[in-house]
Amino acid sequence: GAVVSQHPSRVICKSGTSVKIECRSLDFQATTMFWYRQFPKQSLMLMATSNEGSKATYEQGVEKDKFLINHASLTLSTLTVTSAHPEDSSFYICSAKTGAETQYFGPGTRLLVL
Amino acid sequence: AQKITQTQPGMFVQEKEAVTLDCTYDTSDPSYGLFWYKQPSSGEMIFLIYQGSYDQQNATEGRYSLNFQKARKSANLVISASQLGDSAMYFCAMREGWSGGGADGLTFGKGTHLIIQP
Numbered sequence: 387g388a389v390v391s392q393h394p395s396r397v398i399c400k401s402g403t404s405v406k407i408e409c410r411s412l413d414f415q416a417t418t419m420f421w422y423r424q425f426p427k428q429s430l431m432l433m434a435t436s437n438e439g440s441k442a443t444y445e446q447g448v449e450k451d452k453f454l455i456n457h458a459s460l461t462l463s464t465l466t467v468t469s470a471h472p473e474d475s476s477f478y479i480c481s482a483k484t485g486a487e488t489q490y491f492g493p494g495t496r497l498l499v500l
Numbered sequence: 501a502q503k504i505t506q507t508q509p510g511m512f513v514q515e516k517e518a519v520t521l522d523c524t525y526d527t528s529d530p531s532y533g534l535f536w537y538k539q540p541s542s543g544e545m546i547f548l549i550y551q552g553s554y555d556q557q558n559a560t561e562g563r564y565s566l567n568f569q570k571a572r573k574s575a576n577l578v579i580s581a582s583q584l585g586d587s588a589m590y591f592c593a594m595r596e597g598w599s600g601g602g603a604d605g606l607t608f609g610k611g612t613h614l615i616i617q618p
Contacts, residue, residue: 420605429591430545432605445605477543483604487533487552487595491545
């Protein structure tokens with residue numbers, strides 16, 4: 387199957403700082419990538435859809451100014467959590483879609499904001 | 501109303517037995533896709549199987565099969581001959597609308613924690 391990587395896998399930061407998470411499709415081109423958030427023992431919630439070369443589409447309730455998404459190439463999308471606060475601590479996971487139906491997920495990034 | 505409902509928060513199954521994980525969905529869109537993912541404790545989401553709303557036959561992938569009952573809006577996952585390595589969280593998910601139609605993000609159920617006992 388297609389391989390998606392994320393970096394970093396874990397990050398700890400101080401409250402008020404910004405954190406950038408990268409999502410890469412390693413062996414395919416992804417015109418669309420997705421960002422999800424998963425709180426402990428809960429399900430994944432879609433945050434935004436990232437389209438290469440255009441603005442991301444955010445789900446209702448997700449602050450676009452706080453979660454900046456850039457999809458600069460067909461293999462890379464970045465999520466920047468700006469002015470992070472403890473309530474932003476979560477597991478952030480991206481997925482990328484090939485031309486077929488399936489979305490392949492990255493390994494996720496665990497963010498802890500102190 | 502929840503779009504994806506998984507009614508089994510947890511299940512214990514003996515090794516080598518077959519397992520059925522329940523999933524019901526709610527959509528008014530005639531075109532949709534249904535997915536099952538496995539999430540081990542490491543957190544990665546592993547794709548298992550896909551069923552399109554217009555697919556005539558139930559999807560199968562190795563030991564995984566999807567029991568698709570469209571009229572009941574049910575998409576249960578069946579794992580045959582369970583193994584210890586099958587222990588994980590299992591999520592049912594749905595994509596509404598045509599693939600590539602701009603709304604391909606998935607809606608997930610709350611998951612079922614499956615534990616395979618030796």
